[in-house]
Amino acid sequence: MALEPKQVGIKEIARVLKISIGTVDRALHNRSGVSEKTKSKVLQMASELGYRPNLAAQALKLNRRISIAAVLPKHISYFFDPLRAGIAAAADAAVRGQIAVDFIEYPRLGAGDEEALQKAIQGGYNGIIVLPGKMQRYSAIMRKLAREGIATMCVGSDAPASERIGSVGVDAYVSGAIAAEILSLRLNQKANVVVFSGELSLMDHAEKLRGFAATIAVQAPHLTLLPALESHEQPREAYRQTLELMRRRNRPEGLYLSTANSQPVLQALDELNLLDKIHIVTTDLYKDLIPLIEYGKVLATIHQRPFTQGKLAFENLVRYLLQDDEIHRYIRLAPHIVLRSNLALFSENAPASILGTEEEQMHL
Numbered sequence: 494m495a496l497e498p499k500q501v502g503i504k505e506i507a508r509v510l511k512i513s514i515g516t517v518d519r520a521l522h523n524r525s526g527v528s529e530k531t532k533s534k535v536l537q538m539a540s541e542l543g544y545r546p547n548l549a550a551q552a553l554k555l556n557r558r559i560s561i562a563a564v565l566p567k568h569i570s571y572f573f574d575p576l577r578a579g580i581a582a583a584a585d586a587a588v589r590g591q592i593a594v595d596f597i598e599y600p601r602l603g604a605g606d607e608e609a610l611q612k613a614i615q616g617g618y619n620g621i622i623v624l625p626g627k628m629q630r631y632s633a634i635m636r637k638l639a640r641e642g643i644a645t646m647c648v649g650s651d652a653p654a655s656e657r658i659g660s661v662g663v664d665a666y667v668s669g670a671i672a673a674e675i676l677s678l679r680l681n682q683k684a685n686v687v688v689f690s691g692e693l694s695l696m697d698h699a700e701k702l703r704g705f706a707a708t709i710a711v712q713a714p715h716l717t718l719l720p721a722l723e724s725h726e727q728p729r730e731a732y733r734q735t736l737e738l739m740r741r742r743n744r745p746e747g748l749y750l751s752t753a754n755s756q757p758v759l760q761a762l763d764e765l766n767l768l769d770k771i772h773i774v775t776t777d778l779y780k781d782l783i784p785l786i787e788y789g790k791v792l793a794t795i796h797q798r799p800f801t802q803g804k805l806a807f808e809n810l811v812r813y814l815l816q817d818d819e820i821h822r823y824i825r826l827a828p829h830i831v832l833r834s835n836l837a838l839f840s841e842n843a844p845a846s847i848l849g850t851e852e853e854q855m856h857l
Contacts, residue, residue, distance in 0.1 A: 579803025669704030
């Protein structure tokens, strides 16, 4: 039976190859005393077994203490709670006191984020994990962080014009394209479709819309894409926009809810008795969404894998700070498509850290 990646260490590689632990260590760290042939075998076996260097052990070896701040909003908890849980899981694997992480929270993107980042700058951290909001504004902030000697890792979205050291996120363009293809398979006659977005100045949201629009144009020219609606991640605004949109004569037959802020939209549709009449693709997965997928009221949801995003962002930032050559600076994860047929794989026995929580309630 193949070893799980988290179980693999130098001992396992040495045991499989029947060589000494010292030889494996020298080969992995490109030190002298090992032939090129043996080094090649070690590196190949390490790759096959899924070996990853122990970041905490590296920090101990270098006698360094690393401190990281994760500066993230509380809203939307369906996305950000699992994201924080992924960061915490990666931090828990580190030696206590050697690699530390602090969580600095603010209400929502665009509300308290600059103050939170300023707090992180004053905290003397080696690195910061952040989801960049408006690209132009955040690029300037992250350039300031770079001048202060603080390494910034973007998660959930990106700010290419900034001096961030890397980014981790789901492939947003592909996410939008998948949503468009799913809707086009259901809507085979002329119909209107619309994208509910958060803030189109956020690169992740802009890329989802771009992927959706391009796919509609190529694969479903019989569908008319109405202007996107920006709720700015505010539940009241998303609820209001839905009611207004659905009372129009040219109301859409297909909706793509491109952020995790889908609950107010679904609530408005339910109050209008339209959940069974509109084809809907949502984003991410939380408990209230599960029965809607089970009963066919939501076609599918595009899971952004926030737990994995958080874990990888933390690990790669630490690798950068430890000057590890294995850092993958720009990671784009494949989105997971959750349908009624595979819903159980994502929902049954899933821990809250991965599934999302119901703590955040909408007060309309």
